[in-house]
Amino acid sequence: MASLPGLAAAETGAASAAVVLGCLETMQLIREFEERSHEAVLEGLVHGSLHQSTGQEAVAVGVCSNLRPSDMIQSNHRNHGHAIAKGADPIAMMKELFGRVGGTSGGKGGSMHIADFSVGMMGANGILADGVPLAVGAAQAAVIKGEDRVVCAFVGDGTTNRGPFYEGLNWAKVFNLPLLIVCEDNGYASTTLTRSVTAGGGAAVRAEAFDIPAVTVDGNDLVAVHKAARELTESVRGGGGPRLLHALTYRIRGHVSRDMLAYRAAGETDEHWRREPIARCIQWLRGLGVSDEEIEEVRGRARTLISRAIDEARAAPFPDPGLAYADVQDIGGGRG
């Protein structure tokens, strides 16, 4: 998606309104993708587990709107929003969820392993925290090759309790790597309240222990996320070493889409629906005088595109079974 130069020049006014409108469209794309793909789960069209990021859209869009196509992101099981925000094609992604020809990974990866290297989306990981060492390596490769590239690793709050997260923080600081770590804190580690299993003050405090500057932001406020991420990204790009953004948000849906949320207090989800980022973004736009008509136009475009994604995914053929043997390895692969 387009970056937000308008916001850098003027935090308010028509220029930034147009840019935020673009962000709203991307957030709506993510929302539609997440909600419609769960309908496809119920229809038996999506196989395996689906991890929706409904309610977390402002983190993905607010961060990725500061990244260039040559920058890279690393994501986790809840990756659809990050991929779309980085510019991956939602139609190819939906085909991947359906396991069809034309999917981002040709049907080999599914929802948990979306990747689109053509837009710098270097892959989503089903193993939590592994993305941190991988992002560290990609950042180190950029330094070795002399490339002007920022690498951004999206991790969840639960991931901050795994060892590779700390190895990666230490390493990125020691080698002064161009790495932005975004801790997308949705409150839950799978079905466990993260704070019930986490000591201390959270991701930002932990990063600061490594002398990595960290900023905590309301992750449901698109403009706030964008501004915080912009400052951090500029520091990283300027050779300042790693930074961490701790974005506080909320996972409105379950760990997986079929999760009945039995572990939540009554009313908890409803309360958070009232804080979700799309409505807040719309409020912000209205405050700048953007008309409901303009707002509905971009939202409608997003809905139309995702409807098309569902239709095209449904119509796409399944891969030939022989493709199961492709892309294992050059020698010693195949059926041998």
Next chain:
Amino acid sequence: MAEMTFGEAVRDALAEAMRDDATVWTLGEDLTEIHLVGGNYAYEGLIEEFGSLRVVNTPISESTIMGAAVGAAVAGTRPVCDMRTVDFALCAMDELVNQAAKIRYMFGGQARVPMVARMPIGARRGAAAQHCGSYEAWFVSVPGLVVVAPVTPADGKALLKSAIRCDDPVVFLEHKELFLDRGDVPDGDVTVPLGKGRKVREGSDLTIVAWSKMVLIAEEACDVLAAEGVTVDLIDLRTLWPWDREMVFDSARKTKRVLVPQEAVQVGGFAAEIAMSVSEAVGSDLLGPPRRLGAPRIPVPYSPPLEDEYRVTPADVVDAAHALLRASTPRGRLSADRPE
């Protein structure tokens, strides 16, 4: 041709690869002049020549050594990570198995992972249970990985160069007791194709298939057997995945007897995979079922007499060969059966 140690040969391979290709770099713990595992000289001269950007002395962070290598490979470089011993590499199995081996496949071929993970293997005198592992059977069972285990300095150099040029992840297993072994190494840019074995000896009575240091142990056994009039086709696999089926099956058809000794614990070992593959492919041509031989299913003990219980020795290989010969030969027709 120059005589040098295995450690010097693999160091030269890395240096030449780094000279040839600016995207080749190396990382690992203690990548300093005094590297304790690689015969003390494994990185001699490399830091001066290539600098700390390409010879990266890392924190003790195995997950990130392996994981950073994966990420850097995906991002267009060719990292060679030194895990110091395979036992330490166990801390990074997730990054090897879930990331390095699967990224190309699960992302539908969008990315390649051209990296080498060096993992010194095997028992070294007195190194005990946590520094002596041999886990090649695990690695060959992971789709996506190439597994290499050279024994001679010449093959160490040639195969490390081939491994670095490979576009898929390569697990490079160097036996710790080989680093100071000397041998002739050809000059220049000599490589050995991955997946090709080496015929160490030609014989007609028995085929022995081995790899890494077990090749040297098998050679000692072959000397004993030769004195008894038994000649052995000895094959050094060099690459464990993919292994040289053609060379092994051709030899099996010729000698009609196959023995596969390994240093690792026998249970679930790679020797069993080879023996079974031989049975399936050429079993009807054999005089008897193939045999395997490996260590007892115990951690590697410390005290020398206990450690000796773990080790497969030349005498063990000779005994196994005798048993195979007896089981597959009519009585009285084998020199080893005759009274002294």
